[in-house]
Amino acid sequence: MTASKSLGRLVAVIPAFDESEVIGKVVDEIRAFDASVDIVVIDDASTDDTAEIAESHGAIVLRLPHNVGIGGAVQTGFKFALAENYDTAVRLDGDGQHDASELEKLLAPLERGEADLVIGSRFVDPGGTYRPPLARRIGIRVFARLVSLLGGQRVTDTTSGFLALDRIGIELFAAEYPHDYPEVEATLVALRSGLRLAQVQVRMRERETGSSSITFVRSLYYVAKVTLALLVASLRRYPRLETARR
Amino acid sequence: MTPLRISIVGVVASALLILIVLELIRGRRLKERYALLWLATGAVLLVLSAWREALNTIAGWLGVTGYPPAVLFAVATLFILLVLLHYSTVLSKLTDENVELAQRIALLEERVSRALRASNTTKL
Ligand SMILES: Nc1nc2c(ncn2[C@@H]2O[C@H](COP(=O)(O)OP(=O)(O)O)[C@@H](O)[C@H]2O)c(=O)[nH]1
Ligand SMILES: [Mg+2]
Numbered sequence: 402m403t404a405s406k407s408l409g410r411l412v413a414v415i416p417a418f419d420e421s422e423v424i425g426k427v428v429d430e431i432r433a434f435d436a437s438v439d440i441v442v443i444d445d446a447s448t449d450d451t452a453e454i455a456e457s458h459g460a461i462v463l464r465l466p467h468n469v470g471i472g473g474a475v476q477t478g479f480k481f482a483l484a485e486n487y488d489t490a491v492r493l494d495g496d497g498q499h500d501a502s503e504l505e506k507l508l509a510p511l512e513r514g515e516a517d518l519v520i521g522s523r524f525v526d527p528g529g530t531y532r533p534p535l536a537r538r539i540g541i542r543v544f545a546r547l548v549s550l551l552g553g554q555r556v557t558d559t560t561s562g563f564l565a566l567d568r569i570g571i572e573l574f575a576a577e578y579p580h581d582y583p584e585v586e587a588t589l590v591a592l593r594s595g596l597r598l599a600q601v602q603v604r605m606r607e608r609e610t611g612s613s614s615i616t617f618v619r620s621l622y623y624v625a626k627v628t629l630a631l632l633v634a635s636l637r638r639y640p641r642l643e644t645a646r647r
Numbered sequence: 648m649t650p651l652r653i654s655i656v657g658v659v660a661s662a663l664l665i666l667i668v669l670e671l672i673r674g675r676r677l678k679e680r681y682a683l684l685w686l687a688t689g690a691v692l693l694v695l696s697a698w699r700e701a702l703n704t705i706a707g708w709l710g711v712t713g714y715p716p717a718v719l720f721a722v723a724t725l726f727i728l729l730v731l732l733h734y735s736t737v738l739s740k741l742t743d744e745n746v747e748l749a750q751r752i753a754l755l756e757e758r759v760s761r762a763l764r765a766s767n768t769t770k771l
Contacts, residue, residue, distance in 0.1 A: 463753040
């Protein structure tokens with residue numbers, strides 16, 4: 402890939418909790434996409450050997466001493482990116498659902514200097530093939546509408562978690578990132594902080610092993626928590642980040 | 648009028664609350680910061696139990712006509728809600744600090760092992 406020049410130093414941030422079966426493959430796929438990317442796996446106190454496997458595949462592993470949840474884990478990665486002066490960060494799930502070969506598309510708007518945050522959306526293109534279960538599809542739609550309304554820009558997918566950030570985005574999320582079920586609220590925070598958002602259609606895979614951490618009871622908590630967080634976030638003031646950059 | 652027995656029980660109970668809280672502070676098992684609301688609870692209940700006319704007057708203001716001690720329960724409930732709410736804010740702060748600590752440990756550990764690897768390779 403030729404992108405890495407204008408994107409500067411690139412880091413991939415991967416949260417993982419008990420993903421020993423797939424984490425090695427996830428790391429390898431990113432490496433195959435671009436060998437110069439530094440890959441950081443944040444092991445959220447897994448009970449299996451996720452950390453060791455990630456390390457043996459050449460990833461930098463950040464080991465959380467106890468489980469802090471997906472948002473807290475991802476934020477650790479952004480803090481790492483900030484401290485180590487990376488210019489660009491991408492975030493992928495540790496379960497292999499985010500396809501590393503889609504990274505090129507995700508990075509393109511950053512490379513052109515058009516965006517600070519690029520979300521890999523499953524629904525930009527209505528003909529997309531990803532079909533989550535009905536209840537989830539409704540949830541995804543409702544949150545997309547709500548964030549669009551409160552953030553003043555049409556957002557098609559707020560739950561994907563597949564994203565790319567420039568330096569300003571890294572700074573924002575290192576400082577401010579929700580600790581559990583973070584994606585939806587983080588999107589709104591980014592919009593309200595003045596980040597330029599781009600969305601690109603990406604393919605997303607079905608889960609290969611294990612099961613989603615989001616069960617029925619948790620999904621009720623998910624909806625309640627995220628809705629409350631969105632409403633409150635829209636009442637808060639966020640410092641507008643400078644949008645004339647580089 | 649409040650039955651005398653209720654007043655006595657109220658005085659004893661709230662005095663006991665105050666004494667227990669003070670003893671906990673003395674033994675360093677309770678921080679002053681978290682004791683203040685409990686002491687305020689005890690003090691208010693003590694005053695309302697001992698000063699029977701005041702309780703009656705307040706009951707009158709609130710439109711509690713039949714049974715003035717109901718005001719005691721109401722005030723006690725209100726203070727317990729305040730204490731619980733206070734604890735929820737404390738808990739939230741601790742949670743945030745806890746996550747922050749965990750994150751720093753993870754970041755520091757990685758830096759330390761990287762530094763150790765680097766110094767090992769230069770030594771060899
Ligand atoms: N850090 C952290 N990551 C988690 C936790 N639970 C799940 N994950 C990760 O979050 C990502 C998405 O989780 P998943 O259960 O697949 O959610 P879904 O894709 O929305 O169904 C994966 O990379 C998981 O490894 C957790 O407790 N902590
Ligand atoms: Mg998943």
